[in-house]
Amino acid sequence: MRVRLEDVARAASVSPKTVSRVLNDEANVSDDTRQRVLAAMQSMDYRPHPSARSLAGHRSFLVAMLYDNNDNPASTYLAEIQDGVLEACDEHRYSMMVRPLRMRSDDFIRRLDALIADHHPDGVVLTPPITDYAPLLKRLREAGVPHASVSPAHRGKAIIGVRMDEQQAARAMVEHLLALGHRRIAHVVGIADHGASRWRLAGYREALAAAGIAEDPVLVVQGAFTFGSGVEAARKLFALKKRPSAVFAANDDMAAGVMWAAGEYGIKVPHDLSVCGFDDIPLARQLWPALTTVRQPAREMGKLAALQLLEVVRGRSSGRLAQVGFSLEVRDSTARVP
Amino acid sequence: MRVRLEDVARAASVSPKTVSRVLNDEANVSDDTRQRVLAAMQSMDYRPHPSARSLAGHRSFLVAMLYDNNDNPASTYLAEIQDGVLEACDEHRYSMMVRPLRMRSDDFIRRLDALIADHHPDGVVLTPPITDYAPLLKRLREAGVPHASVSPAHRGKAIIGVRMDEQQAARAMVEHLLALGHRRIAHVVGIADHGASRWRLAGYREALAAAGIAEDPVLVVQGAFTFGSGVEAARKLFALKKRPSAVFAANDDMAAGVMWAAGEYGIKVPHDLSVCGFDDIPLARQLWPALTTVRQPAREMGKLAALQLLEVVRGRSSGRLAQVGFSLEVRDSTARVP
DNA sequence: GACACAAATGACAGCGCTGTCAATTCGCTA
DNA sequence: TAGCGAATTGACAGCGCTGTCATTTGTGTC
Structure with a gap:
């Protein structure tokens, strides 16, 4: 018994x-x-007994992790965050529930309300790109449900969660290329309204400016975070009279696409072209040559965000926006300019 | 109130x-x-109020989805299954909890026991490759927790869950190659003890046998379900005096690796070599040329498995091993033999 | 050593629901 | 129309814990 x-x-x-x-x-x-x-x-x-605690204590010991399953970032990224959140919850004997939500869909708020009414989470963790969706934040505030965000685009004082200095990381990546002697460096941008795209582009610009290089608009190509969009973008770049000697893609999927397209054109990486990405997805290590990229500690970020949230939930502190470091994973896809 | x-x-x-x-x-x-x-x-x-129901009714209205985060199959696959399970749970107002477990780790059983003792799930959903891990099954039986499996390797009568006829699917894939005139067809095998690897290999053999083609052992190369292992395997194949005209990889990641290696060797896909995979991961559509593959309805499988489980949990039926269909996604990476 | 006050502990009801079992109602038959 | 079994409904306790508030114990002061 x-x-x-x-x-x-x-x-x-x-x-x-x-x-x-x-x-x-x-x-x-x-x-x-x-x-x-x-x-x-x-x-x-x-x-x-969690139910007894919950019933008598008027709290659920439940954290919900919300994500957008519509235009999903790489699912490995979410999976890592999920593992991190779970780990934090386990440590504090909270349970975790995952909720896919379709941003911009009509029943978004209705489904959110159902989640709250049915399960009464003590707090929620928000993942990109729904960290800054205004109707969501408004509803959470009204319902009095605290939330922590992973990589929120906005950075108000009241925001709690975790961020990485993506702009700094992007700048470091481009500076790595500059140090290798590259001067004609292209950038493949991600989906326009994602914070990630803005920061990475800003870092790219910052590095060029600091090196005294004027930005050439034809070298900044729009992508959409997918492999296919990387291929497309690279084709545009390769069609230029003056090709870049290096391409910095805003994420690894697109970088892989760039490398793929290079294959089509008979361009050897890294001999004829240096390519680098961002995120360090598993594929990055598997590519040949292995991709130089920025490692985002997604798992750790999920964990930290959840820990911040739990601090607030348990009344220990009012929470803050923690920051985690990045690391440049210099591998084989970048080399000294010929 | x-x-x-x-x-x-x-x-x-x-x-x-x-x-x-x-x-x-x-x-x-x-x-x-x-x-x-x-x-x-x-x-x-x-x-x-779920907690009140749970407390008074001696059941948790909770389904736990167990997965192995050690040698993880493609995380998109798991994410899809997860979405399906969640959907089924939502329909029946059950909540879902995810649990990563490290197969073969010392504390596997301890963590499983903790899950059961702490949360009392009414049932669990097992995902590959932990669908057939004996200690796990034993423990669940002892604890009286019903379970449903997604693609169990074993097929006893008592097993409930969902399967796809992977052997049949693999056979169909190879028959597609045969119909295109290929005779020298290679196969890149997955991790040896995964059911998936065995079935796909069996289907490959069955198709060849039915076509009266003797299997050439050098054309069956060991892989490990990763992109990198696909590259390795392909290099071995390309080093042969008599190269294959088609390669059937046991999953898409490896197929992508094969295509990658083909690029290295200047082998044009599909002109010089047809390549096909299995799973239809998002990458398959993004590759260029787009990969011919078998679509596993992972989301649907997760949903069906959970529905079977809920039938059992709610005492509606004793559950069964449902079967779902596959579909051949013929795209651009396979072509008539030159 | 008596007193005031704070710290530590306990008694008890009740969170929102369901299991058990008793009470009531209904539909038939004789 | 009385009588009987089956179908329907309800009364009540209690699931395992915590909130509230009362009670007891300890600590320091003069």
């Missing part, structure tokens, strides 16, 4: 309420008592 | 227990009463 809080109380010779206090890490329990109770819990392998 | 079952009861002039009966779709409620109660629920937008 299941071990209940009452059983632990009896074993530790205290009242159930005191065990509850220990369980919830409340104040006003003497060290001595606390130790005794903890020992009893341990030895009996006590597992609090 | 929240609408409770009691409020609905009052509105419908019945006892709370009767509302509960309607809510749980129990027998012995007159049609008239049922209608009245349903109408009241609807008009008051009643949402049962």
